[in-house]
Amino acid sequence: MKKIKKIKLFNLGYISRFFILFIIFLLLVSVSTKQSFYEKITPSKSYYEKEKTTELKRDIKVSKPIPTGFNWSVEKVDEHLTKISLPPDPRMSTAEELSEAMNSYRSAHGVSVLQKNDTICSIAAKRAEEQVANGGLDGHAGFEGHAQAQQEFSVMGEVLFGGVQPQYGVHIVEFGWDRSLTGHKEAIGDPSWQYGCGGVSGYYAVFVFGTK
Numbered sequence: 001m002k003k004i005k006k007i008k009l010f011n012l013g014y015i016s017r018f019f020i021l022f023i024i025f026l027l028l029v030s031v032s033t034k035q036s037f038y039e040k041i042t043p044s045k046s047y048y049e050k051e052k053t054t055e056l057k058r059d060i061k062v063s064k065p066i067p068t069g070f071n072w073s074v075e076k077v078d079e080h081l082t083k084i085s086l087p088p089d090p091r092m093s094t095a096e097e098l099s100e101a102m103n104s105y106r107s108a109h110g111v112s113v114l115q116k117n118d119t120i121c122s123i124a125a126k127r128a129e130e131q132v133a134n135g136g137l138d139g140h141a142g143f144e145g146h147a148q149a150q151q152e153f154s155v156m157g158e159v160l161f162g163g164v165q166p167q168y169g170v171h172i173v174e175f176g177w178d179r180s181l182t183g184h185k186e187a188i189g190d191p192s193w194q195y196g197c198g199g200v201s202g203y204y205a206v207f208v209f210g211t212k
Contacts, residue, residue: 082182092166098169098205106189112191115194120197124207127142128204128206131160157187157208157209157210159206163203194210
């Protein structure tokens with residue numbers, strides 16, 4: 001009887017120790033598995049967030065507003081003026097955005113980008129303000145005086161836009177001057193220009209070019 005009792009006590013003790021070790025093993029495996037899973041999903045989450053940001057920026061830069069039923073008309077008014085219908089943007093471009101849009105356009109069309117110049121930027125800003133003061137586009141009437149007053153450039157040119165509604169710089173260049181029927185497209189894509197700068201005031205945009 002005593003012998004049998006000792007054997008039973010021994011087996012229970014052995015089983016208890018084994019059970020405790022087994023539980024500890026399971027806990028260690030569980031912790032290790034959770035850490036590995038976390039390390040795997042973290043890079044994936046960051047990757048998709050970056051992709052989403054990139055896509056959002058891309059949409060903002062090249063988006064083309066197309067309101068239902070809008071008529072994208074282009075009409076030649078005279079030898080200098082083209083009337084183009086565009087849907088308005090939420091805000092007007094800045095001079096910096098206009099300059100960036102112009103260089104992006106030229107680069108996309110295989111033409112050298114334009115260097116900025118203080119003289120040209122000053123003229124562009126003044127010309128934009130002159131359009132506002134004039135209450136409409138002046139048909140380049142005030143440009144010659146600025147061109148003759150400077151001494152840096154042998155050839156200069158300008159293109160005008162706006163006065164009616166706000167437009168992003170990229171839309172002024174791509175949906176405005178690029179669609180012109182009166183020489184604006186040829187002017188902004190002219191490979192002989194070396195310098196250039198945008199000017200914006202109110203809803204008017206001016207871009208001035210120069211070659212030394």
